[in-house]
Amino acid sequence: MTTVDGDSSGLFNSPSAIFSYLGRNLDGLRADSTTSAFSDCASDRSGEFAPGSGGRGLLAAACMGDRPDDDETIAQLVSDLESESLETQRSAAMEIRLLAKNNMENRVRIADAGGIEPLVALAQSSELQIQELGVTALLNLSLCDENKERILSAGADRALIRTLRTGTGTAKENAACAILRLSHKDEIKERIGRAGAVPPLVRLLESGSLRGKKDAAVALFALTTVKENKVRAVEAGVMRPLVDLMAEPESGMVDKAALVTLNLATAPEARASLVEEGGIPVLVEVLEDGNHRQKEFAAGILLELCEDSTRNRGLVAREGAIPPLVALSQTGTPRARQKAETLIRYLRQPRSGGNGARTTEISD
Structure with missing residues (x-):
């Protein structure tokens, strides 16, 4: 059993793990069309x-x-x-x-x-x-x-x-x-966060060049596998640029922004900020129009938002998330299908399940 909707630090505890998940080799230049x-x-x-x-x-x-x-x-x-x-x-x-x-x-x-x-x-x-x-x-x-x-x-x-x-x-x-x-150890991530790295990385994500946005995104992802840096990122305003980047497919940053958002969404402060910044309509649009990887990320983020919030379930349902989730439950990867099925169940029975626990597990 692998926890996929809780803290993702177990999946991405090193730079190599981040890039392996994204189909990227740290030594060079291998990439597929969604991660190039x-x-x-x-x-x-x-x-x-x-x-x-x-x-x-x-x-x-x-x-x-x-x-x-x-x-x-x-x-x-x-x-x-x-x-x-x-x-x-x-x-x-x-x-x-x-x-x-x-x-x-x-x-x-x-x-x-x-x-x-x-x-x-x-x-x-x-x-x-x-x-x-x-x-x-x-x-x-x-x-x-x-x-x-x-x-x-x-x-x-x-x-x-x-x-x-x-x-x-x-x-x-x-x-x-x-x-x-x-940032290869949690204690180093904590040290770098305490030293003040997160706010300027958020600014680079918001206003840097395309390369700067990419580099800021992956550095933020690495640092925010520890809880205290998630809070720092939210306080620095990270959700606004992440939502903006997920809303702009032409930026080439949807995957990166969604992955950082998925990582942050295990923190209640991040979930509240994401909803406040208008993230739900953007995520539903990614579910409708994104590639397979983006749809899986979007489903994972929405599942985090809905797991223990009947209010968020209502907001997601009203945005029309059920039809693209049904499609994902039929055509996605096994992990994506199970996320979609769980989320559909929450949306159709908005007052059931969850109970405040953040331990959703999905089999490999």
Whole structure:
């Protein structure tokens, strides 16, 4: 028996689990038609900066590609990160970012050489290009599991949150990806939430570029598998952009927004906010017109809303949810069919079932 309508943290307790569920491989680019727009957050996708007047490091990086000749080269680059010259800092950060982008060995060597602490410092720079390079290098280093604790111990969570508030668009996107990569344990998710990551991620979801919205969505999903971050997200106003994105199929964000909403809907604060923001008509429309995955997500969210609320059952029924639910009960996956059947039963007998319990279980 698998609980599918309660807290979904058991299903999505790591970045890899999130992307596996969505048909996405964290290492690259596999995707089907319903998930191709989901950000992979696998390594940086930043543009290359023009070398300034100092260009030594960038030329070396171009010559070496991602294979430095020796540890002395990396040690010198790490030393240059702490130079008094902004141009030297910029060049070294760019080179380290490139060396760490696709090479696991280099990620370990850079960390072993002491590169994490100066990169965290650069990620808090008031010089936006240097800040972006520092954040992006930290993202690439975070792809190595053994670096995660070292990055967090250096205070990277606060640096990344500062970037979410003050950085360039690209820096904010890469900071969101880095937060996802670092959020591999519940205690770390709680720590990052307490440090203030949730409100700026909600703002990125609301007003960022398409890539920024995707990255914010997946970072929020990872963080909100712990209860206290669900409440923080609701208090930060997350339901308004989620409802808006689910209402806009052309955004390519319906799956992502619905999955985050399904995760949040286990919290009573989120359910109340979702109804208040007009989520029920939008979810019924997804049931009618969405793809198979979107319909299943919508049914799961509506089931959360209706399980212990006769008022919500009446609202959902009046929006015309029963016909598309009947169709889903006949054509969906086994999990989707059982969700639809349970929800139909609630809507047809609005005062039965539920009894305030949030333990609906559906067989695999």
